[in-house]
Amino acid sequence: MAGQTLYDKLWQDHLVKSREDGTALIYIDRHLIHEVTSPQAFEGLRLAGRKLWRKESIVATPDHNVPSEAAERAGGVAGIQDEVSRIQVQTLDENCRDFDVIQFGINEPGQGIVHVIGPETGATLPGMTVVCGDSHTSTHGALGALAHGIGTSEVEHVMATQCLIQKKMKSMLVRVDGELGAGVTAKDVVLAIIGKIGTAGGTGYAIEFGGSAIRSLSMEGRMTVCNMAIEAGARAGMVAVDQVTLDYVKGKPYAPKGAKWDKAVEAWSRLHSDDDAVFDAVVELRAEEIEPQVSWGTSPEMVAPISANVPDPAAETDPTRRAGFQRALEYMGLEAGQKITDIKVDRVFIGSCTNSRIEDLRAAAAVAKGRKKAQNVKQVLIVPGSQSVKSLAEQEGLDKIFIDAGFEWREPSCSMCLAMNADKLGAGEHSASTSNRNFEGRQGYGGRTHLVSPSMAAAAAIAGHFVDVRELQQDSAPVAEEIQS
Numbered sequence: 001m002a003g004q005t006l007y008d009k010l011w012q013d014h015l016v017k018s019r020e021d022g023t024a025l026i027y028i029d030r031h032l033i034h035e036v037t038s039p040q041a042f043e044g045l046r047l048a049g050r051k052l053w054r055k056e057s058i059v060a061t062p063d064h065n066v067p068s069e070a071a072e073r074a075g076g077v078a079g080i081q082d083e084v085s086r087i088q089v090q091t092l093d094e095n096c097r098d099f100d101v102i103q104f105g106i107n108e109p110g111q112g113i114v115h116v117i118g119p120e121t122g123a124t125l126p127g128m129t130v131v132c133g134d135s136h137t138s139t140h141g142a143l144g145a146l147a148h149g150i151g152t153s154e155v156e157h158v159m160a161t162q163c164l165i166q167k168k169m170k171s172m173l174v175r176v177d178g179e180l181g182a183g184v185t186a187k188d189v190v191l192a193i194i195g196k197i198g199t200a201g202g203t204g205y206a207i208e209f210g211g212s213a214i215r216s217l218s219m220e221g222r223m224t225v226c227n228m229a230i231e232a233g234a235r236a237g238m239v240a241v242d243q244v245t246l247d248y249v250k251g252k253p254y255a256p257k258g259a260k261w262d263k264a265v266e267a268w269s270r271l272h273s274d275d276d277a278v279f280d281a282v283v284e285l286r287a288e289e290i291e292p293q294v295s296w297g298t299s300p301e302m303v304a305p306i307s308a309n310v311p312d313p314a315a316e317t318d319p320t321r322r323a324g325f326q327r328a329l330e331y332m333g334l335e336a337g338q339k340i341t342d343i344k345v346d347r348v349f350i351g352s353c354t355n356s357r358i359e360d361l362r363a364a365a366a367v368a369k370g371r372k373k374a375q376n377v378k379q380v381l382i383v384p385g386s387q388s389v390k391s392l393a394e395q396e397g398l399d400k401i402f403i404d405a406g407f408e409w410r411e412p413s414c415s416m417c418l419a420m421n422a423d424k425l426g427a428g429e430h431s432a433s434t435s436n437r438n439f440e441g442r443q444g445y446g447g448r449t450h451l452v453s454p455s456m457a458a459a460a461a462i463a464g465h466f467v468d469v470r471e472l473q474q475d476s477a478p479v480a481e482e483i484q485s
Ligand SMILES: CC(C)[C@H](C(=O)O)[C@@H](O)C(=O)O
Pocket: 036, 037, 064, 133, 134, 135, 136, 149, 418
């Protein structure tokens, strides 16, 4: 018999019952909740007179509707200007109080984007099943967990039973071997993967990311990659447990301690695919071939290396693809064949569950240090993913670097990732954004999003247009001249 994949092992470990119709009941270890997709679930429980099955499994935090501006934030929940947002956050507070759920409230130390606080508190651990009413739950798979988003009715189901009805997915290995070049980050890797397999490439699969380039990434980088598994069509992304994982998890507030830690390490050490495991699909990329990436269209697969030009739809043989490219270029206000480096940037957003961790902010600060935002750039938002990231960044003086560069230092929230709050991209404006979705209107009505890494976003903020961060790092002179002109 062939060996097991990591996904097989995680699935097997949580399987309660397989059913004749091909579905199965799996046990859920960790349930993360936020203000957008939990209210109906709590209401459903109330109406049915049900209790939470295991309330300790739930960790709540508000992230989508909380303002990022310090002044508005200072007033707490009551101070949220937008009524719908205020009600959402208030409702989460009330539900957590009524059902006695652990919540990191709006201005409390642990608050942050749900996918940032799970791993950083140790609420997410290797070997767990992790769910949340949010598609980017795939992020947590970076720890060697089976993690995916669920719908609101499933949120209620997990609350009431701690189980979920699932159909086992197929397995895909995305292997990136070789060494990444300087200035090429986890974000570029995952954008290149999506550029290759497309946004439907992973549909129906659980993706395991492997290969030497993935193993060389930090946990934060692995989270960036798994975060965007959903943009490749896969509900779950994961990376095998190794020493990097264990070093990251050790000492986290909710991580096991003492003898329990030793037992956990023993159990977690088998969380990798066996050498003879067979995947339903295998995709391979060479790390050396990956350049810093910039998305040019309205889907994450519409992405190109920074050295490239905006593609010409006429070169597409498939009529549906050609029409899609054409429409994307019209929406984005771009010309076929124009250089990516000629695209001017109006606003820059560095944040989101893809890229708002400390290493992301350090990478952006390394580029911003001693430089200034270009005149044509109206706003640069730096939004740390959590209160912990924010205070660590402040201890390191990163906030000062950003402020000196003319950037804005904000409070932890989803912010301009999806414009469910005051942070929005104006119609026709182009953003350099470290988030994960560039759909039409995603960052504001008529807004034009370009997905990039944190260092590429900072470089665009300085230059006023997209620029190869590798040139900027080696030689700052040309950019400095542009700023003065
Ligand atoms: C609001 C939430 C349900 C949604 C998601 O599921 O991903 C959001 O986080 C997003 O990124 O679009």
